[in-house]
Amino acid sequence: MSQQELQTAGHRLHNSSPLFLFIEAIKKMVFPLLLGIIGTSGDKQDWIIIGVAALASVMTIVQFWFYHYWLEEDRLVVKEGILFKSLRQVPYERIQNLNVEKNVLHRLFGVATLQVESASGAKPEAVIRVISQDQVAHIQNIIKQRAKPALVESDVVEVASEAVEHPALYQMSHKDVATYGFISHKALVPIGIVGSVLSQNDYYRDRFVGMISGFAGDLHVEQWAVSEWLVYSSAFALLMLVTIWLSSIAMAFLKLHGFTLSHPDNNLHADMGLLTRLTANIPVRRIQLIKLKHSPLHRLFKKVSIKMETAGGVTEQSGITMSWLAPLVSEPDGFELIKQIQPEVDLLRTDWQPLESRAWKRVFKKGLFFILLIMAPLIYFFEGWGLLMLLLIPPAYAYAQAYIRHAAYAVTDELIACRQGVFFRRLSVVRIGKIQNVSYLQTPFDRRNGMARLTVDTAGSNPVTQDINVHYLNQDKVSHLVQQLTEQVSQVKFIW
Amino acid sequence: MIRPVLLPDIMQTNELTQLQSGYLKITRITWAIVVMLIAVGPTILISAIIDFGWLYRILTYVLTWLLFFILMWWYTKHWFRVYGYALQPTGLRIHRGLFWQQQHLVPRNRVQHIDITTGPLERRFGLSQLVVHTAGTRNASVTLPGLKHDDAVALRKALINTAQMDDTV
Numbered sequence: 001m002s003q004q005e006l007q008t009a010g011h012r013l014h015n016s017s018p019l020f021l022f023i024e025a026i027k028k029m030v031f032p033l034l035l036g037i038i039g040t041s042g043d044k045q046d047w048i049i050i051g052v053a054a055l056a057s058v059m060t061i062v063q064f065w066f067y068h069y070w071l072e073e074d075r076l077v078v079k080e081g082i083l084f085k086s087l088r089q090v091p092y093e094r095i096q097n098l099n100v101e102k103n104v105l106h107r108l109f110g111v112a113t114l115q116v117e118s119a120s121g122a123k124p125e126a127v128i129r130v131i132s133q134d135q136v137a138h139i140q141n142i143i144k145q146r147a148k149p150a151l152v153e154s155d156v157v158e159v160a161s162e163a164v165e166h167p168a169l170y171q172m173s174h175k176d177v178a179t180y181g182f183i184s185h186k187a188l189v190p191i192g193i194v195g196s197v198l199s200q201n202d203y204y205r206d207r208f209v210g211m212i213s214g215f216a217g218d219l220h221v222e223q224w225a226v227s228e229w230l231v232y233s234s235a236f237a238l239l240m241l242v243t244i245w246l247s248s249i250a251m252a253f254l255k256l257h258g259f260t261l262s263h264p265d266n267n268l269h270a271d272m273g274l275l276t277r278l279t280a281n282i283p284v285r286r287i288q289l290i291k292l293k294h295s296p297l298h299r300l301f302k303k304v305s306i307k308m309e310t311a312g313g314v315t316e317q318s319g320i321t322m323s324w325l326a327p328l329v330s331e332p333d334g335f336e337l338i339k340q341i342q343p344e345v346d347l348l349r350t351d352w353q354p355l356e357s358r359a360w361k362r363v364f365k366k367g368l369f370f371i372l373l374i375m376a377p378l379i380y381f382f383e384g385w386g387l388l389m390l391l392l393i394p395p396a397y398a399y400a401q402a403y404i405r406h407a408a409y410a411v412t413d414e415l416i417a418c419r420q421g422v423f424f425r426r427l428s429v430v431r432i433g434k435i436q437n438v439s440y441l442q443t444p445f446d447r448r449n450g451m452a453r454l455t456v457d458t459a460g461s462n463p464v465t466q467d468i469n470v471h472y473l474n475q476d477k478v479s480h481l482v483q484q485l486t487e488q489v490s491q492v493k494f495i496w
Numbered sequence: 497m498i499r500p501v502l503l504p505d506i507m508q509t510n511e512l513t514q515l516q517s518g519y520l521k522i523t524r525i526t527w528a529i530v531v532m533l534i535a536v537g538p539t540i541l542i543s544a545i546i547d548f549g550w551l552y553r554i555l556t557y558v559l560t561w562l563l564f565f566i567l568m569w570w571y572t573k574h575w576f577r578v579y580g581y582a583l584q585p586t587g588l589r590i591h592r593g594l595f596w597q598q599q600h601l602v603p604r605n606r607v608q609h610i611d612i613t614t615g616p617l618e619r620r621f622g623l624s625q626l627v628v629h630t631a632g633t634r635n636a637s638v639t640l641p642g643l644k645h646d647d648a649v650a651l652r653k654a655l656i657n658t659a660q661m662d663d664t665v
Contacts, residue, residue, distance in 0.1 A: 311631065436606050436635075437603065437635050438603075439598060440597075440599035441596070442596070447597070457635045483586075486584075486603050489586075489605070490585075490587055490603040490604055
């Protein structure tokens with residue numbers, strides 16, 4: 001920061017900014033309200049609520065005149081607020097993510113939304129909505145130049161720093177995007193919501209039935225035989241499935257069209273989107289955790305999805321997020337990609353350790369317990385037919401065997417990794433330097449079998465599903481691992 | 497890279513240190529109050545099944561309270577026995593849990609900040625609670641209750657690594 005004088009004013013937002021602020025306010029406040037009304041009444045009092053919301057959203061536009069930001073020697077400063085003023089200072093080297101969003105309207109005005117994220121909290125550190133694209137490039141440049149870590153990064157190979165055009169590490173072809181859309185089934189939930197809302201509303205249901213009968217003639221449902229029911233319902237199911245697939249693929253194209261990941265100067269740079277272009281910049285050293293996932297559908301195409309986690313809890317609701325390393329890639333290519341980004345994370349040559357082989361019994365017993373739990377009420381209601389549940393025992397046995405066969409963990413000088421899951425498999429890797437704390441957990445069942453669970457906590461990991469979580473290990477091994485990891489962590493002083 | 501962390505000798509040990517016995521008393525007082533609420537349920541249930549006078553209802557309440565409290569007394573005794581911590585050269589280790597056992601290890605150089613809190617009951621017994629925060633998510637803060645206030649301050653001093661200049665996120 002300049003010693004001689006403190007700046008108190010800086011750049012203003014772009015002149016078209018109120019428009020974008022207004023659109024954002026509508027998206028956040030009016031639209032959800034409207035959606036609620038369609039599903040329910042539509043009476044006059046609802047308009048009062050909408051009026052209040054509209055007034056509030058107009059108020060958000062006024063903040064445009066009170067929003068200033070400027071770039072200092074070592075930090076970005078944002079000053080905002082009408083009655084309650086705030087002055088926010090974000091040191092460049094603490095910036096985790098830098099996301100830029102450009103939709104069609106943005107491009108029309110030659111502007112973009114810039115979001116700056118640090119490791120703190122659930123909200124982005126600053127959302128600059130909107131500034132001209134030249135200004136965005138300028139800010140990106142300054143942050144990139146000045147966000148030098150205090151220490152030399154000896155372990156990171158600087159390959160790309162010389163080249164002017166950074167070659168893409170990974171690119172998605174149209175085929176990949178379409179396949180991803182098919183695999184992800186992203187449209188399932190929205191279509192389900194729309195369907196259930198419409199079926200609850202008498203007016204829309206009648207219109208839908210009317211439309212169908214206008215289209216296919218009167219179907220005389222009351223005269224249907226079983227075969228007719230079968231044909232029509234399977235046709236309907238197929239129609240729904242195709243709709244979901246097609247809209248999922250469309251959604252994938254909107255989001256991931258032209259996904260490109262490059263790696264200039266120890267930064268990850270991702271670019272994607274069809275109508276709304278999203279550009280994300282993340283320093284490689286900020287990656288906390290890398291996750292590979294594959295579902296049965298992924299395996300059909302012999303592909304995996306790779307995501308990363310950075311610190312800070314910005315979600316889709318609270319801001320712009322980008323956590324992809326590669327939405328769809330073959331597993332060996334994915335390993336190679338991770339290795340290029342973080343040379344010390346070499347998953348191809350990781351020495352995977354199995355779980356205790358006797359642990360399949362525990363997974364099997366758990367399965368049996370659930371079968372019994374479901375069977376008890378079934379027998380009560382359907383008597384002998386409930387025993388059909390026993391047919392699930394062989395699959396439960398196979399599941400238990402598969403669970404132990406697929407699960408594994410690895411601890412090296414550089415990383416800890418674990419693999420889990422039978423149908424939906426995932427592989428998580430954390431570098432030793434990113435471990436925040438280590439835990440040893442043992443249930444009474446574990447103790448009877450001399451086993452325990454090892455968990456590792458990192459910044460930015462999902463608090464619900466702890467990603468590094470190795471269960472069914474010998475308790476002595478876990479005790480040893482816990483000590484070893486703590487020692488390793490406390491020796492890694494400089495984690496980048 | 498590897499620099500041994502210098503610490504006061506008394507603080508460095510692999511042995512588990514037990515919590516102050518005052519903390520057991522605090523826990524039991526808390527339980528005594530909680531059990532007062534728990535005992536309401538069975539009392540209502542029994543009074544609904546067997547129809548008897550107010551005196552017996554109160555007696556049932558007191559007896560269920562006593563029963564639960566004795567169970568808690570026994571449980572907390574063993575629970576307290578296994579609750580402990582150790583300040584290792586690498587960081588803080590906390591053991592707890594009787595049936596579901598947990599060990600948390602917080603490496604010294606991952607500590608973000610440390611709080612010391614003291615509740616009204618704890619103040620009576622001259623105890624404090626140490627809350628160690630890391631940048632993690634699920635175990636972002638690890639609490640260590642039942643410390644003498646001076647011990648808590650000493651632990652905080654020993655854990656906060658002032659020599660570290662870089663951030664760990």
